[in-house]
Amino acid sequence: MHSTLPPPEIAFNVALRQYIIAFCIYHTSFIYTIYIILPERVRRLAPRLYRVFSRHHRDHTSASALSAEEASAAVAEMQETASGHQVQFQMVDAITLPKVRNLNSVLFPVRYSGAFYKGLLHPGQFSQLAQYNNISVGTIACRSQPLGFADCSFTTMFDYNSPVPDKFELYMMTLGVLAPYRRLGIGRLFLQNAVEFAFRDQNIVRIVLHVQIDNDDALRFYHKHGFSTLRIVPHYYKNIEPSDAYLLEYRLR
Known part of the structure; x- marks a missing residue:
């Protein structure tokens, strides 16, 4: 049976929502994360995530495998960016x-x-x-x-x-x-x-x-x-x- 990949906008929204949920569960300070920390992370990572899923849609690669790979890269990018601030x-x-x-x-x-x-x-x-x-x-x-x-x-x-x-x-x-x-x-x-x-x-x-x-x-x-x-x-x-x-x-x- 042939499977059709979702449009990039849908894939992006689903992945971003999963990322937000995982981020909040990982950190015990849930309320502080939602209102202060998370918006900054989303603003910085949203353009990159959208490009990832657009490319993924074009290339017809596996959504689940790429999601895990990009999630790890995103976390590494946040840590690298954090180390540059005073x-x-x-x-x-x-x-x-x-x-x-x-x-x-x-x-x-x-x-x-x-x-x-x-x-x-x-x-x-x-x-x-x-x-x-x-x-x-x-x-x-x-x-x-x-x-x-x-x-x-x-x-x-x-x-x-x-x-x-x-x-x-x-x-x-x-x-x-x-x-x-x-x-x-x-x-x-x-x-x-x-x-x-x-x-x-x-x-x-x-x-x-x-x-x-x-x-x-x-x-x-x-x-x-x-x-x-x-x-x-x-x-x-x-x-x-x-x-x-x-x-x-x-x-x-």
């Missing part, structure tokens, strides 16, 4: 704070309070936003606290009669990058900026953070960049499972 970092202020709030809602399983976001604007804190091609793609937030505070449990009461501490630690509250941009070195640059910020203050001895015990990717990332695991903190997280966390440390001095 990532810009800016300190979080009242103007960029809503962008940080939106990113955190996509990146993390916990919801942060209004007090958390107000604290990012306090003097002496380190909070940055990463922009890639004018799109907010990542954020880091750190606070300065007395040395050893991260080692205390939630049941430990702070003694206000104790002397004013002279040594501090920089506690990394959040660090996250949207999935499509996690191979551009943005996380590494975030860490580098935090280390430089802490190293300039002679009173900051270390950088510490908690990592959920089943987050193997995060553990590998921090260990690769000089952090060491101190201990397990049981029931650190209150509303997510698993609730245990590792306490990690980067020693400055």
Whole structure:
């Protein structure tokens, strides 16, 4: 039986719709992908995809085989194009704070309070936003606290009669990058900026953070960049499972 290939316009529309669906399923940040990331990708790839399917229609080649080949080429092209752009970092202020709030809602399983976001604007804190091609793609937030505070449990009461501490630690509250941009070195640059910020203050001895015990990717990332695991903190997280966390440390001095 002779099979007739669909017109190039139909083949193009079907393939583009399949590409969009696959792109969204692959990335967990579905809503952010639909409204911010995806339109840029479609605009850049649509002309090329249309040329591919027009040529395919003329040559009467296999649609399924060519689709897989071109999909791989398209992904490679996006990664190659991405590497050519510069990532810009800016300190979080009242103007960029809503962008940080939106990113955190996509990146993390916990919801942060209004007090958390107000604290990012306090003097002496380190909070940055990463922009890639004018799109907010990542954020880091750190606070300065007395040395050893991260080692205390939630049941430990702070003694206000104790002397004013002279040594501090920089506690990394959040660090996250949207999935499509996690191979551009943005996380590494975030860490580098935090280390430089802490190293300039002679009173900051270390950088510490908690990592959920089943987050193997995060553990590998921090260990690769000089952090060491101190201990397990049981029931650190209150509303997510698993609730245990590792306490990690980067020693400055």
